[in-house]
Amino acid sequence: MRNLLKYFFIISIAILHIRCAESKEWKVKTTLHFEIYHHNLTPRELKDISYTLEEIYKKTTRWLGLTDSLFLFWHKKAKVYIFDTQQEYQKFTGAPSWSQGRSDLTNKTIYVYKDAPLLKRNILPHEIGHFVFYEITGNKENIPDFLEEGVATQQEGYIRSRILRTRALIEKDIYIPFKELITIKVKKLPKRKIPDFYAQSFSIVYFLLKQYPKRLFIDMCTYLKQGLSFPQAFRKSYFGEIDNLTQLEEKWKNYWLKR
Numbered sequence: 001m002r003n004l005l006k007y008f009f010i011i012s013i014a015i016l017h018i019r020c021a022e023s024k025e026w027k028v029k030t031t032l033h034f035e036i037y038h039h040n041l042t043p044r045e046l047k048d049i050s051y052t053l054e055e056i057y058k059k060t061t062r063w064l065g066l067t068d069s070l071f072l073f074w075h076k077k078a079k080v081y082i083f084d085t086q087q088e089y090q091k092f093t094g095a096p097s098w099s100q101g102r103s104d105l106t107n108k109t110i111y112v113y114k115d116a117p118l119l120k121r122n123i124l125p126h127e128i129g130h131f132v133f134y135e136i137t138g139n140k141e142n143i144p145d146f147l148e149e150g151v152a153t154q155q156e157g158y159i160r161s162r163i164l165r166t167r168a169l170i171e172k173d174i175y176i177p178f179k180e181l182i183t184i185k186v187k188k189l190p191k192r193k194i195p196d197f198y199a200q201s202f203s204i205v206y207f208l209l210k211q212y213p214k215r216l217f218i219d220m221c222t223y224l225k226q227g228l229s230f231p232q233a234f235r236k237s238y239f240g241e242i243d244n245l246t247q248l249e250e251k252w253k254n255y256w257l258k259r
Helices: 002-022 043-063 086-093 119-137 145-152 159-171 191-211 214-225 230-238 245-257
Strands: 027-030 034-038 078-083 101-104 109-113
Touching (some): 034 043, 043 078, 043 119, 078 086, 086 109, 101 119, 109 119, 119 145, 145 191, 159 191, 159 245, 191 245, 214 230
Parallel strands (some): 078 109
Antiparallel strands (some): 027 034, 101 109
């Protein structure tokens, strides 16, 4: 069943690419790390979105401890399709009415519409975060959802609210135990649990990047790319600083309770 679903997903993405190619002619603007496809953006709008994309890339890679000299994996520019209207975006992507953007991680492509309210604050930072993470780790089954989503949320605009939610979860002792967290698939979570999952995921990645050398985080991602399980990759990277998941859980709680 899983392979069948994957097959249908690949087919749907291929159809989407064909439909985009067959739509009215796209104009293309190339930046250092992106190809921006649009129809009617003004020069000012194009300059603004180009700057935004590159700034998000820069902030994301720097926060993770990556530099352009080190981060050589970004060999293929990400494609960003910007539709003129929400209606046009929905027509070509099949997205529901509440959707403001979607992405194809395998083909490193983002689909959005230019007036999406959360475009610069959340959608682009989140999807670019996914792209950067995939470049480091690859699309591996052994990578826990919390780690990927934790990286993807680092540059979003919800940081303050997620910190407050994290503190509340810890104070009330209703956070997700780490041994359970690393097994969770976000798509299977009840809707009411999703905000807690994202807050906790964000706060764990933030804690690791803020309190310990960033190279340890990149080492962990490298071991995950090699096929190690998360506990194995974590222990191999952080041993001496944090010896196991139980110790990580305690240090994480203490850190946020003092903030």
